[in-house]
Amino acid sequence: MEALADLWANSATPLAVAAAIAMLAMSVRTLWAVGVPSLAGLGCGALAGYLAAHILLAGYPAPLALLAGGLAGFWFGLVLAMAAARLQPAWQGLASLGLLALVTPLARMLPEWTGGREGLAFDVGQPALWSCVALGWALVLAARLDGSWFGRAAIALRQDAAVAAGLGIQRPAILGLAYGFAGLLGGLGGVALVLTRGAVAPGMFSTSLGLLAIAAALLGGAYHWLGPWLGALLIGLPSAILFDDASAIQDLAVAAVVVAVVIFLPRGLLDPRDSSRRAARARHRQRSVVPAMAPVDDRPRRRRSSGGPQRSRLDAAIKRRSGGPT
Amino acid sequence: MTIGLQIAGISKAFDGERALEEVGLTVPVGQVTGLMGPNGSGKSVLVDIISGQLRPDRGSVRLLAEGGGQDISRLPAETIAGLGVARCWTDVRLLGMASVLDEVAVGAYTLRQASILGSMLGLGAARRDMRESLETCRQLLDLVGLGARAQSRPDGLSRAERGRIGIARALASDPGLLILDGPANGLAAADIAVLADLIQALKAAGITVLLAERNLKLIADCCDSVVVLNAGRQIAAGSPADCLANAAVQRAYFGATAAGVAAC
Numbered sequence: 001m002e003a004l005a006d007l008w009a010n011s012a013t014p015l016a017v018a019a020a021i022a023m024l025a026m027s028v029r030t031l032w033a034v035g036v037p038s039l040a041g042l043g044c045g046a047l048a049g050y051l052a053a054h055i056l057l058a059g060y061p062a063p064l065a066l067l068a069g070g071l072a073g074f075w076f077g078l079v080l081a082m083a084a085a086r087l088q089p090a091w092q093g094l095a096s097l098g099l100l101a102l103v104t105p106l107a108r109m110l111p112e113w114t115g116g117r118e119g120l121a122f123d124v125g126q127p128a129l130w131s132c133v134a135l136g137w138a139l140v141l142a143a144r145l146d147g148s149w150f151g152r153a154a155i156a157l158r159q160d161a162a163v164a165a166g167l168g169i170q171r172p173a174i175l176g177l178a179y180g181f182a183g184l185l186g187g188l189g190g191v192a193l194v195l196t197r198g199a200v201a202p203g204m205f206s207t208s209l210g211l212l213a214i215a216a217a218l219l220g221g222a223y224h225w226l227g228p229w230l231g232a233l234l235i236g237l238p239s240a241i242l243f244d245d246a247s248a249i250q251d252l253a254v255a256a257v258v259v260a261v262v263i264f265l266p267r268g269l270l271d272p273r274d275s276s277r278r279a280a281r282a283r284h285r286q287r288s289v290v291p292a293m294a295p296v297d298d299r300p301r302r303r304r305s306s307g308g309p310q311r312s313r314l315d316a317a318i319k320r321r322s323g324g325p326t
Numbered sequence: 327m328t329i330g331l332q333i334a335g336i337s338k339a340f341d342g343e344r345a346l347e348e349v350g351l352t353v354p355v356g357q358v359t360g361l362m363g364p365n366g367s368g369k370s371v372l373v374d375i376i377s378g379q380l381r382p383d384r385g386s387v388r389l390l391a392e393g394g395g396q397d398i399s400r401l402p403a404e405t406i407a408g409l410g411v412a413r414c415w416t417d418v419r420l421l422g423m424a425s426v427l428d429e430v431a432v433g434a435y436t437l438r439q440a441s442i443l444g445s446m447l448g449l450g451a452a453r454r455d456m457r458e459s460l461e462t463c464r465q466l467l468d469l470v471g472l473g474a475r476a477q478s479r480p481d482g483l484s485r486a487e488r489g490r491i492g493i494a495r496a497l498a499s500d501p502g503l504l505i506l507d508g509p510a511n512g513l514a515a516a517d518i519a520v521l522a523d524l525i526q527a528l529k530a531a532g533i534t535v536l537l538a539e540r541n542l543k544l545i546a547d548c549c550d551s552v553v554v555l556n557a558g559r560q561i562a563a564g565s566p567a568d569c570l571a572n573a574a575v576q577r578a579y580f581g582a583t584a585a586g587v588a589a590c
Contacts, residue, residue: 141446148445148452149438152423156432159421166377166415168407168436168499177442272424 012128016196017240019128019135022232023189024209025216026142029228030182032217033151034174035158036089038096039210040080044073044183045190046103046205050113052191053120053200062130066191070134073187074180081179085172100210107202119201127195134188135229142185142225150177208251212239215254218261221268230270328532329391329410329502330355331376336385336399338371345371348385349560351553353503353536355390358529360549360566361538364578367555369538370416373507376536377413378403391502408436412501414492416508420480427476429491430463433498459498466494470524486517493524503534510541522547542570542579554578 027041048069055065080099084092107114114120145151153174156164161171193209194200212235213228220231235257239250261268331353338346346368353359361369374380376387378401387399389409398406412433423429437459440452467473470490475483480491489509496504506525510518518541525548528535539545545552545566552569554562556578562569569575 140448144446144448148442148456149435149440150442150445152428152432153435155423156421156435160419162379162403163415163419163421165403166379166407166413167433167495168404169432170404 014237014240016128016131018232018236019131020189020192020196021212021216021236022135022229023138023185024213025228025232026138027182027186028213029217029222031178032222034154034178037093039100040096041182041186042205042210043099044076044186047076048073048187049190049194049200052194056122056124062124062195066130066134069187069191070184073183077179077183081176085175100207103205104202119199121199124195131192131195134192138185138188146225211254215258218268221270223267224270224272227268227270328355328534329389330534332388332390334386336382338382344558346558353534355534356532357550358535358537358548360545360552362545362552363555364540368558369555370507373505373538378406410502412496412499413505414496416511418488418492420488425477426480426491427463429480430494430498431460433495434459436499463498466497470494485512505536507538510539510544518544
């Protein structure tokens with residue numbers, strides 16, 4: 001038990017940093033899911049980070065700071081969506097780089113609110129625990145959203161906006177949802193980072209952090225909800241152990257990972273298509289091993305009587321085709 | 327609700343180049359109407375205008391339904407889809423989903439009952455909505471003969487199978503009017519026969535179909551009435567047999583002689 005406590009004490013901070021990077025990478029991935037290569041979630045993270053610092057300095061607990069940061073990130077994300085909705089995806093990405101570049105000078109220009117160059121420092125107990133709890137919730141929400149109507153609509157929008165419109169998918173609504181959710185995840189990630197460091201300072205939400213989040217999302221797999229988490233574990237954890245803070249060597253290592261992944265593993269380690277590919281291979285093996293098996297029954301099944309009047313007529317047509325009673 | 331379509335005086339030009347000139351046609355409720363013409367005649371432009379992907383320079387597009395009609399010529403594509411108009415694309419344009427079933431399920435987006443919050447919180451109603459919709463999509467895949475491929479990757483299928491996925495995806499929205507744009511493009515004769523069978527089944531189900539196609543056999547086999555375009559103008563309208571016998575149509579398709587039809 002004591003050994004376990006020692007292990008947790010030694011690894012808690014790197015784990016918490018990795019959890020924060022995972023949530024920031026998830027925010028990047030959320031906007032990629034709708035075809036927008038944007039770092040807007042990190043801007044939301046900066047806002048949430050400073051808000052959380054004030055909440056903690058006022059003596060409120062870390063969970064409240066996480067909640068407030070997440071909500072602030074969500075609302076800021078919606079505001080950004082309204083501003084960016086008319087732009088093409090590539091321009092939204094460029095605008096988000098501008099937003100991230102604004103964070104450091106703005107933080108220095110508003111010392112009453114941000115603490116200026118020195119930033120704001122505070123003391124908080126168990127930051128790693130709360131960061132990991134927040135990551136757990138973020139993963140659950142991301143998985144549910146991915147498997148929902150809105151996750152499918154996001155893929156459709158990313159792949160072909162004209163076809164998506166023809167299917168009744170409203171771009172502003174899905175874009176707003178993506179920005180809001182990216183803001184929520186970015187807000188949680190920003191607060192988790194601030195909790196881990198015990199301070200917030202102007203240089204924390206820089207392009208280096210953006211690069212780290214991009215690398216984590218790319219390596220883990222930007223097409224799978226679990227990808228950013230895996231990427232953060234593989235990049236964020238070693239990065240947190242090897243480097244105390246953003247450094248030139250860290251940037252170099254992360255940039256090398258980004259280039260290598262883009263060239264050799266563009267869909268990342270986790271690819272949702274792999275599961276269907278494996279299933280297809282398994283079916284193929286099954287057919288070749290057992291050539292005499294009965295042919296696949298491709299006849300229409302009986303439909304339930306749900307749906308509108310057209311559905312009922314379609315039901316009747318299906319039954320006629322299958323030779324059943326109408 | 328099954329719906330029809332009335333198009334009047336549609337004109338469209340691109341950079342001064344005329345694509346459609348005063349085109350009009352009626353798609354009666356519950357019937358299969360053919361829109362035929364050789365390559366470049368303006369069929370796909372007209373389909374784009376009907377489905378809201380393009381706006382006409384002049385003219386109107388009205389949906390005909392019990393209890394009145396509605397002008398949709400200035401509405402965006404997503405609103406028109408919500409009114410019960412679904413379309414399939416000439417080049418299918420699948421969306422890169424992980425499985426055939428997912429590809430079809432996205433077509434049911436307009437029928438969803440689940441809210442964003444319900445989906446994120448994993449509420450029972452949201453899960454039930456998705457489950458029922460996937461079951462309907464499986465049945466639609468059965469209808470188009472792809473029931474056994476529900477879990478396959480769409481990009482591994484043939485052109486004919488991908489086309490049928492497109493039809494199932496359009497049917498998933500429970501449309502009142504289905505627009506098929508060039509569904510026979512690149513298909514072998516056997517696949518076109520399957521397609522004709524499917525269109526007849528849709529008609530039997532009471533779905534209004536607008537079939538924009540240049541394959542004469544498919545038009546002749548499936549359509550109740552036909553409108554023929556050439557170089558953006560309407561050159562004939564009537565029954566398939568009348569249109570195929572029309573001298574202007576034969577000139578548009580085969581040159582100046584009717585012998586080309588016999589050779590075909």
